[in-house]
Amino acid sequence: xxxxxxxxxxxxxxxxxxxxxxxxxxxxxxxxxxxxxxxxxxxxxxxxxxxxxxxxxxxxxxxxxxxxxxxxxxxxxxxxxxxxxxxxxxxxxxxxxxxxxxxxxxxxxxxxxxxxxxxxxxxxxxxxxxxxxxxxxxxxxxxxxxxxxxxxxxxxxxxxxxxxxxxxxxxxxxxxxxxxxxxxxxxxxxxxxxxxxxxxxxxxxxxxxxxxxxxxxxxxxxxxxxxxxxxxxxxxxxxxxxxxxxxxxxxxxxxxxxxxxxxxxxxxxxxxxxxxxxxxxxxxxxxxxxxxxxxxxxxxxxxxxxxxxxxxxx
Amino acid sequence: xxxxxxxxxxxxxxxxxxxxxxxxxxxxxxxxxxxxxxxxxxxxxxxxxxxxxxxxxxxxxxxxxxxxxxxxxxxxxxxxxxxxxxxxxxxxxxxxxxxxxxxxxxxxxxxxxxxxxxxxxxxxxxxxxxxxxxxxxxxxxxxxxxxxxxxxxxxxxxxxxxxxxxxxxxxxxxxxxxxxxxxxxxxxxxxxxx
Numbered sequence: 001x002x003x004x005x006x007x008x009x010x011x012x013x014x015x016x017x018x019x020x021x022x023x024x025x026x027x028x029x030x031x032x033x034x035x036x037x038x039x040x041x042x043x044x045x046x047x048x049x050x051x052x053x054x055x056x057x058x059x060x061x062x063x064x065x066x067x068x069x070x071x072x073x074x075x076x077x078x079x080x081x082x083x084x085x086x087x088x089x090x091x092x093x094x095x096x097x098x099x100x101x102x103x104x105x106x107x108x109x110x111x112x113x114x115x116x117x118x119x120x121x122x123x124x125x126x127x128x129x130x131x132x133x134x135x136x137x138x139x140x141x142x143x144x145x146x147x148x149x150x151x152x153x154x155x156x157x158x159x160x161x162x163x164x165x166x167x168x169x170x171x172x173x174x175x176x177x178x179x180x181x182x183x184x185x186x187x188x189x190x191x192x193x194x195x196x197x198x199x200x201x202x203x204x205x206x207x208x209x210x211x212x213x214x215x216x217x218x219x220x221x222x223x224x225x226x227x228x229x230x231x232x233x234x235x236x237x238x239x240x241x242x243x244x245x246x247x248x249x250x251x252x253x254x255x256x257x258x259x260x261x262x263x264x265x266x267x268x269x270x271x272x273x274x275x276x277x278x279x280x281x282x283x284x285x286x287x288x289x290x291x292x293x294x295x296x297x298x299x300x301x302x303x304x305x306x307x308x309x310x311x312x313x314x
Numbered sequence: 315x316x317x318x319x320x321x322x323x324x325x326x327x328x329x330x331x332x333x334x335x336x337x338x339x340x341x342x343x344x345x346x347x348x349x350x351x352x353x354x355x356x357x358x359x360x361x362x363x364x365x366x367x368x369x370x371x372x373x374x375x376x377x378x379x380x381x382x383x384x385x386x387x388x389x390x391x392x393x394x395x396x397x398x399x400x401x402x403x404x405x406x407x408x409x410x411x412x413x414x415x416x417x418x419x420x421x422x423x424x425x426x427x428x429x430x431x432x433x434x435x436x437x438x439x440x441x442x443x444x445x446x447x448x449x450x451x452x453x454x455x456x457x458x459x460x461x462x463x464x465x466x467x468x469x470x471x472x473x474x475x476x477x478x479x480x481x482x483x484x485x486x487x488x489x490x491x492x493x494x495x496x497x498x499x500x501x502x503x504x505x506x507x508x
Contacts, residue, residue, distance in 0.1 A: 050375070051375060063371075063372040064375065065370065067370040068372060068417075069370075070372055070414055070416070077368065081370075082368065088362075088366070089366045091418075096416055099416050165365060166364040167391075170369045176394075179371065183384065184384060187375075188384070192384075193386050194386060
């Protein structure tokens with residue numbers, strides 16, 4: 001498998017140890033982090049201000065939140081919600097399909113960037129991460145579940161939806177609930193009870209990292225599946241890697257970028273590893289590495305990887 | 315959790331599901347639509363509504379009269395769906411909500427095709443029918459005056475083929491009985507049609 005052979009191809013022996021990540025030519029520290037936080041903040045701002053605009057000023061230019069967002073006459077529909085709606089009612093509705101097209105295209109080209117760069121849950125998680133228990137910042141934190149659980153979450157969610165004949169995720173979608181709670185607060189001067197689910201989703205963030213996003217979010221699972229062969233990936237230049245493992249410490253998804261795991265289906269292109277990499281061995285690349293060899297192995301490789309990791313934890 | 319452990323727990327989960335009170339299960343799947351509790355214009359039949367609506371709340375946000383409210387988890391699987399309580403704020407048939415619905419749960423129809431329900435006059439409590447006064451508030455407030463509500467010897471009569479169920483009459487009706495009902499109420503008779 002290519003990723004392992006890359007690792008093996010590295011020259012053995014002592015490596016030059018670089019002190020600190022700041023300074024030095026080619027350093028990329030902090031390049032994406034602030035932008036990601038800004039994007040997350042702006043994305044949160046959109047759903048924060050639009051109930052106020054609609055309620056107090058009658059401005060309908062923006063409507064909804066990340067289940068369906070209306071920007072003027074442009075509509076976005078969350079793919080999983082749209083899929084549920086389609087499966088339960090077994091009817092196609094063109095505006096809904098068109099609304100799903102842009103998020104799906106985004107996921108197809110860039111991967112789970114909705115999750116890491118837009119989703120309000122990620123915004124809260126990044127905030128919490130900055131004021132959290134010491135020690136939990138490393139390697140995905142203390143609370144961890146297998147990556148592959150996300151596929152079970154996706155399948156279970158769709159099955160449950162079809163058995164019940166009523167959608168499950170649209171009712172309790174965490175990014176949707178954030179919008180719903182803000183809107184309820186503005187329109188009805190109260191919060192909806194289901195907001196407690198948000199507390200349950202965000203509570204593990206105190207001791208872990210993206211626990212829900214990584215292993216349980218059905219929408220994340222769908223976007224990861226769509227983005228399995230994404231064009232944008234984080235690539236590793238093995239000759240520059242000093243195996244300091246800073247990237248593994250930085251990765252909120254508990255992947256090991258230095259071992260090529262950024263090419264896996266579970267990487268959500270947040271760029272935290274790129275920022276953490278001192279010698280600039282990691283970088284975003286459009287259609288990086290060799291897509292032909294990479295595409296086929298992704299699922300197989302990382303299912304095996306996840307299982308090994310799991311076995312080690314026990 | 316390994317596979318064996320997981321499989322061992324399956325019967326326990328099945329037992330919990332079966333033991334779950336039937337009434338509670340019905341409560342989770344029960345529709346919130348009732349007298350004076352209506353879906354916005356153009357809504358698909360109620361048995362499809364929970365499945366089709368993606369709870370984006372856009373109809374609620376665009377409603378300029380704040381007539382549409384959002385249900386919470388107490389409505390079971392209907393949490394997040396829109397509902398209009400017509401005796402509180404009626405629908406003015408501005409048809410903005412049907413224009414923004416992304417899933418076609420609210421079909422893009424016109425004012426006159428709207429069938430949120432049917433106004434029904436309670437002739438025992440109605441002031442005009444019980445002969446207390448010459449009240450014709452509902453007749454005056456009806457957006458389809460003389461078509462959806464007509465006066466028959468000074469008493470209001472609903473025309474079923476024209477009434478849209480917008481609830482402007484219900485909201486305006488001066489009578490409120492012990493049950494909180496007005497003398498003219500909207501019955502969601504089309505909610506389970508088709």
